[in-house]
Amino acid sequence: MNNIEVVGARIHNLKNITVKIPKNKIVTITGVSGSGKSSLAFDLLFEEGRRRYLQSIGFPYYIEKEKPFDLLNGLSPTVAVEQRTALYVNPRSTVGTKTMIYSLLRQLYTLESTKAGSLEFKHFTFNDPNGWCPNCKGQGYIQEFHEKKLVPEPTKNLLQICEEGSAAFGSMKNFTKGLAESMNFDVNTPYNKLPQKIRDIFLYGSDEKMKIKWRSERFEGVFDTKFEGIIPYLWRVLAKTTSAYRINKIEKNFMTKVTCPSCYGYRIKEQVTNATINGKHIGELANMPMDELIEFLKRLADTHVKTVQGKAIKDEIIKRLEKSRLAGISYLSLNRSMTTLSGGEVQRLNLMIHLNTGLNSLVFILDEPSTGMHEIEKNNLMTLLKEINNLGNSVIIVEHDRSIISKSDQIIDLGPGPGRLGGEIVFQGTVDEIKKDKKSITGKFLSGELKISKKNSGQRRRITKSAKFLVMKNVTTNNLKNLEVKIPLGLMVGIAGVSGSGKSSLISDTLVPLLKEHFSKRDNEEEFIQIDEIKGKLSGWENISDCIVITQSPIGRVKTSTPVSYIGIWDNIRKLFAKQELAKQRKYSSGHFSFNSDKGGCPNCKGAGSIDLQISPFTKIDIPCEECNGTRYTPEILDVEYKGKNTHEILNLTVSESLDIFKDEPTILKHLKILDEIGMGYITLGQPATTLSGGEAQRIKLAKELGKSRRSKTLYVLDEPTFGLHDNDIQKMLNILDKLVDQGNTVLIIEHNIDILSYADYLVELGPEGGPKGGEIIAMGTPEEVKMNEQSKTAPFLA
Template sequence: MNKEAEKDPGKYIIIKGARVHNLKNVDVAIPKNKLVVITGMSGSGKSSLAFDTLYAEGQRRYVESLSSYARQFMGRMNKPDVDYIKGIAPAIAIEQKVITSNPRSTVGTSTEIYDYLKLLFSRIGRTISPVSGKEVKKDTVTDVVNYISSLPEGTSVTILCPLHAHNHRSLKEELAVLLQKGFTRVIIDGLLSKIEDLLDDVSTGNVKSGDDVQVKIVIDRVSVASDEETLSRIADSAQTAFFEGRGDCFVEENQIVHVFCDRFELDGIRFEEPTPNFFSFNNPFGACKRCEGYGKVIGIDEDLVIPDKSKSVYDGAIAPWRGEKMGEWLNKLVKSALKFDFPIHRAYNQLSNEQRKLLWQGNTYFSGLDEFFKELETQTYKIQYRVMLSRYRGKTTCPECMGSRLRQDASYVKIDDSSITDIVLMPLDKASEFFTDLKLDPTRQKIAKRLLMEIDNRIKFLNDVGLGYLTLNRLSNTLSGGESQRINLATSLGSSLVGSIYVLDEPSIGLHPRDTHRLIRVLRSLRDVGNTVLVVEHEEEIMQAADHIIDIGPEAGTHGGNLVFTGTYQEILHDEASLTGKYLSGRQSIAIPGQRRKWSDFIEIKGARENNLKSVDVKFPLNVLSVVSGVSGSGKTSLVKRILQPALQKAIGNYSGEQTGSYDSIGGDYG
């Protein structure tokens, strides 16, 4: 038996005779609760050892430990081709791929931060009326008692409530019912009267009756005192007033009436009381009714209507207004533009927001684009108009919720003047500052303490792995593989699991060297709470930070699959058999070419504005190898995958229907 097999399974994960894919009877001992890097040439067998052997067996054993009922809901994994594995724990794989295509999944929902935000806003959020800007409150019996107790002792107060007449009862019948309930006095049109006297007066016609008569029931008259008996009496009276007044209670002292209401309303508007579902775009109660929580609707796509935004209206920027017949709409605008000072010779991308709004909505002098498409929709019985409309339809931002995906009144609920929509649209580094600087009163701080701790920790983990540029509203299916992996890594840290094996696939991919040390800090945090962290990696800085390195090779495919080296970073630098060690130590290196290929042809993108790109103009040289570089989140993927690729496909007539990012024009030598 070799020395690897003799090691303690309590301190090591011992793999004997691994033969998965191109692995050649590999025996290796992996130290537990350490940061371990598995490296080697591409195709040498790193993933076969880490994912297809170690993770597969750890997951298989965990699933086998569950009941047969639970196992039917989980994917079964085949036993890897290995003699045995000792000392293994439940394994979690965090791979380099986007794990969801769900259009409702966002960074906030996948990290569970949004779930905590919903709870936070439903518990300590304050609803602000859009009319007056005042806080909407729901009064309680305690509020009435506190108000009356705050008055000078001995002050005489009257507790009242309005009389809500029933449709089938006359005033006389209402007064008779009140008398039966034990009430003795009412105020009619400002005059205090006994109910018994009023019954006689109503019968003889001395008191008018009708819908315009204002009647208040006198619930109680009391002098302010601080003794327990008086406070209990006030509370009982307030409770009765809310019940009889259908939520309204009046307190009158010195002819000044203070109004209390136990309904959640203000300025004539009844508001919804915040609940977690009120802020959920995945729930019909909280989702925008127009887009059903997707944030986008099928409508007229501005990018299709105005494909080249570097052109002016006069030069034909508006695609559907080209041609003799539809050009009449353009002619009306051109002829009347001077009357309202519209710059028809200015490029569309240089128009102000007000000018663009005018072009779409029109005015008294000309009909805008919205009116134009409404006119087309009235003539869809003609096939040419149906075809024309289909050319300009696409997914556009929902005009009702403006992409927030929530019902409009959800934005009325604020914490420190910010709504939940404001927070999910903040970059994560800004959101972290918001919660760090958040000041709450002692009561709300006590309520929110645990929620704020969970939110702060998860946002901190995301910032630590270099994702501070993302927003919580960013769709999961628009993330790169590296971003998705680091989000899963941060989520794992937030879950506080211990005693597990985490297997990661090159987490440094897509990460700028500036942020590598932050990733290392997160990996060490995962290790320090009691987990074994296995990283398939080529990044030198992560190897230097590793507790242990395993080198698989020496080459790829059938020439790989052997255990070349196992030990520390310092030891691999001096190992003669390890190709990785030779490059790390500088004994071998890749020569930089002395000459570069010259280029003249190019593809040019102007005004790229997708995600965080700020009207970028760029040329891509043809027939050469080009690299698009920059820090994580700088816009590399947005430029190449969201703009260049689909725009080029559309330009050469090979458009797949994929939505293209925002840009002004594409040109160059791609024909």
């Protein structure tokens, strides 16, 4: 068959659609946010393709509910290349191990390294005791406790500090009271007012025994003991506890990663570093950006690689590494941990891996592969996708980017609106044809009939003589080259640059931690903030009242987390149900309307609405709970209704649909309106957090922050807020961000989207390239000024 034929698709908001998708082509599925693109591509095509493949190779057949389609023919095995970073939680998984290139390097060093002596293949690895650094166990870093993490607010007293360390060192509170009595100081004294000796004993303990009074339910009295200290206590807890939650809390909240002093971050033992090729050991090669590693390997002469097998392995490594340039990730090193990659980087790395396997006759389904890519890198991405296509594979892309859409063989446009207003095929055909289609919003943006708002120089907010700045100096974080940067306040500021140029290093890894340091103290009288673990210093912090960072991390990692619970209106909704007459008769409290509680939640699925069914050692699927039929509640709770709807029905409403239901509830309505205004009207109130994309999670977080009453002079930091947004929804996002700036705030956006950058009041561009070839400021100014800058890589694309 030449097509994948879908008849009667009705999953999620898809309205019984029928479509023929041409095989062995690059097909892009477009449409406004929430129109049903992912439902068609991932929830239908990928899931059904995976189910059929697993069944064909003998994996256990599983009972499924009624199929969400009438007919699906011509579907080959499917590969979903998604942006889910949550799949990678093992810090030992690196770019090198994931791509298998590190294994090839190990073979090369086994054959060709000098001074190898008795070293074998098993020694050239950081994932085995034979080769790993014994100090860090091959991780390249060790964790240390730092005073500034244990005591983030030095104005608090020791008891308050212990209370904030609950689930970590909260139990030290009683000992601390005894310490105060023994050493004769007021336990309510702020930490920063205590003598250094007492602070040291509190953190590190004392060898001297002291009389400590102890009061608890079981014992009260005085006994002689040494005060253990918070840090020794925490080390002891880490050594003994089996609680993953407690370990994670201690490591995340109170410890700092520092480069291993034994292996200097190379992960391998000293003996292995003595084996070199052209003066470099395997750890040094694995720490190079792939771009640099390619050039190093190409320069190797016959005197460095002498065997036929070694030369063949070297050529294969270079061939595989070259694909990283097409994928736009050649700035990454092989030793880069998979847990540190963005969703876009994970997706492009997987594309690189699939291309290197050479498999054909597959259906590749991609989720916005252009995310995180600069305009000049997108041509390489399309080259890579065409190579995968030319191997005999079908490529289906869910995408909003106009440049990617324009290079597709065919477009399927869903809509016309989001959520229940979507789910229909609006258009199918070529790029030229969609531009002429009067029904397609996507077509109108492609043709230029509709455009995202532009600003001319006269409409931009200007830097006045009285303007205030955040000033960073001597910044050397990651690849940054001793930068000095002035960020004007009271404007919309865009941070631009090619992938890996240093945007996140400058903002997320330097500016934000330095500001957090200030806001944890607020009594800093120094001109510059400077902390040991951050390579740079900051001034001008007194000109902002708060710093709000809105990331794309999940709003929750369990199915029972929802948008309404995250933004804080679920309690209000449950209280409304508790006020209904039937609820009063049955003496139901608001707790009965929580699916997370024993009072009203389904006991079988624990309020999740579904049960995980393990169909293989590697795969599990969700099936509706048979007890509650997916409602999450016990039947009697659903008897209670508010305006004709029970809690299950309310949670299934979209944000837009719920506006009328809650029009008489100002607190609830306020937050729902904000969600609707920023283009999130299509999500349901009870949508599981695990099903939200990073972009959706980020916009829900933005809505939560916008719903709070804040002073002006707040700095809002957003990283690629356009991810997952159609052009039509980007306009809504810009309107909201503009309002924030008009209220006296500063909006700082790390972004590749050219419409956002063209709209900003001021730009800071890093480059000129990624990795070691980046880390410099190559352009600053208004978009008009940057456009005239010959050094800028963004200039040719600015409107």
